[in-house]
Amino acid sequence: MAASPLAPLLRAAEPGLMDLINVHEFEDFAKVKMHKLAYDFIAGGVEDEQTLRANRAAFERHFLLPRVMVDVTTVDTSATLFGTKMNIPLVIAPTGGKNLVLPNADEVVAQGALATNTPICSAVGVRKILEEGKPLTWWTNTTGQRDKKQTIEYAKRTEDSGGKGIVVTCDNPYQSNRDRNNRNKFDYGYMQSGVPKEGENRPPRNPAKPAMYQPHTPNMTWEYIRWLRGACNLPVVAKGILAPEDAEMAIQNGASAVGVSNHGGRQLDGAIASLDALPDVVSVVKGRVPVFMDGGIRRGIDIVKAIALGADAVLVGRAPLWGLATFGQPGVERVLWMLGAEFKLAMSLAGVTNVAGIKKLKVRRISA
Numbered sequence: 001m002a003a004s005p006l007a008p009l010l011r012a013a014e015p016g017l018m019d020l021i022n023v024h025e026f027e028d029f030a031k032v033k034m035h036k037l038a039y040d041f042i043a044g045g046v047e048d049e050q051t052l053r054a055n056r057a058a059f060e061r062h063f064l065l066p067r068v069m070v071d072v073t074t075v076d077t078s079a080t081l082f083g084t085k086m087n088i089p090l091v092i093a094p095t096g097g098k099n100l101v102l103p104n105a106d107e108v109v110a111q112g113a114l115a116t117n118t119p120i121c122s123a124v125g126v127r128k129i130l131e132e133g134k135p136l137t138w139w140t141n142t143t144g145q146r147d148k149k150q151t152i153e154y155a156k157r158t159e160d161s162g163g164k165g166i167v168v169t170c171d172n173p174y175q176s177n178r179d180r181n182n183r184n185k186f187d188y189g190y191m192q193s194g195v196p197k198e199g200e201n202r203p204p205r206n207p208a209k210p211a212m213y214q215p216h217t218p219n220m221t222w223e224y225i226r227w228l229r230g231a232c233n234l235p236v237v238a239k240g241i242l243a244p245e246d247a248e249m250a251i252q253n254g255a256s257a258v259g260v261s262n263h264g265g266r267q268l269d270g271a272i273a274s275l276d277a278l279p280d281v282v283s284v285v286k287g288r289v290p291v292f293m294d295g296g297i298r299r300g301i302d303i304v305k306a307i308a309l310g311a312d313a314v315l316v317g318r319a320p321l322w323g324l325a326t327f328g329q330p331g332v333e334r335v336l337w338m339l340g341a342e343f344k345l346a347m348s349l350a351g352v353t354n355v356a357g358i359k360k361l362k363v364r365r366i367s368a
């Protein structure tokens with residue numbers, strides 16, 4: 001991942017919120033501020049991190065053919081998804097383990113989502129906002145329940161508590177092999193409680209080991225999507241789709257949207273970059289359901305490229321976490337604001353006045 005030229009300076013001086021000029025710099029500063037175990041957990045991918053790097057590299061290989069001489073005095077960045085109007089077609093991705101960054105981090109990110117009118121994939125941290133009757137759009141994220149009965153209960157619970165969708169993580173049957181965590185002797189128990197402080201003695205809960213082969217939901221198949229759809233009226237997003245055949249299976253089994261994703265390079269190393277997988281998935285889906293894309297988005301122009309290649313919306317995982325790690329809620333808000341502002345400017349410079357217009361832009365993939 002490209003480090004900004006500011007990186008050495010960040011080590012020498014503590015910048016303020018408004019000193020950081022892009023998401024890369026938020027990550028650079030987060031790296032300085034965070035415990036190494038926590039930073040590596042969030043920044044890292046699996047094994048040789050081929051897929052992690054490929055996600056960013058794919059954006060650097062795709063180039064737009066911008067249109068000119070278009071009146072771009074007024075540019076509308078908004079999009080509507082499952083009946084919810086969003087400022088920009090961007091959703092905060094599910095990210096487990098936020099407490100590694102700071103205690104109560106899920107609520108802080110949810111407050112940032114509320115303040116910026118950004119939908120968020122998390123049922124954790126939203127309770128207070130809901131109790132106060134504030135208008136947060138949240139979807140749950142699940143890696144599956146044990147059986148059909150529990151799945152139905154889960155779907156109903158989500159609907160009753162005001163969730164607006166269910167995001168099913170389809171690519172997580174086993175704990176993946178994360179070299180950074182293995183090397184750091186990371187304990188997956190820290191995801192709930194944070195990294196122990198200097199001198200604190202905590203019994204191990206779930207220490208990372210090479211290829212630990214720890215099951216999550218290895219028996220989950222497409223019927224799970226059918227169970228959810230049958231149990232509630234919420235849209236169900238199948239996240240973690242890369243093969244066009246799986247996009248078709250998702251739709252055949254009732255998915256309301258397809259999420260093109262390799263889990264931010266955190267599950268199968270060697271899986272294709274999300275942006276590279278997107279066009280073939282879009283060709284199969286043929287507009288029957290919305291297509292989401294995530295993996296490597298750090299700039300507004302990245303969102304434009306994803307939509308030009310057929311996505312209806314993008315998810316961002318690490319970007320808001322770098323805001324969280326550096327400045328808490330104001331950092332989350334600033335990162336989301338930046339992505340939105342860059343997106344609007346990129347649209348204007350590409351000669352499009354609304355999100356539908358982005359889909360008509362041509363994109364060329366240039367090989368190195």
Ligand SMILES: Cc1cc2nc3c(=O)[nH]c(=O)nc-3n(C[C@H](O)[C@H](O)[C@H](O)COP(=O)(O)O)c2cc1C
Binds near residue numbers: 042169261315
């Ligand atoms: C720290 C962290 C935790 C994550 N936890 C989950 C999770 O619980 N469920 C899931 O579907 N995806 C999870 N993801 C993947 C994200 O939802 C998303 O697919 C990915 O982060 C997108 O790539 P990006 O970080 O480059 O934006 C996680 C990603 C990170 C960085």
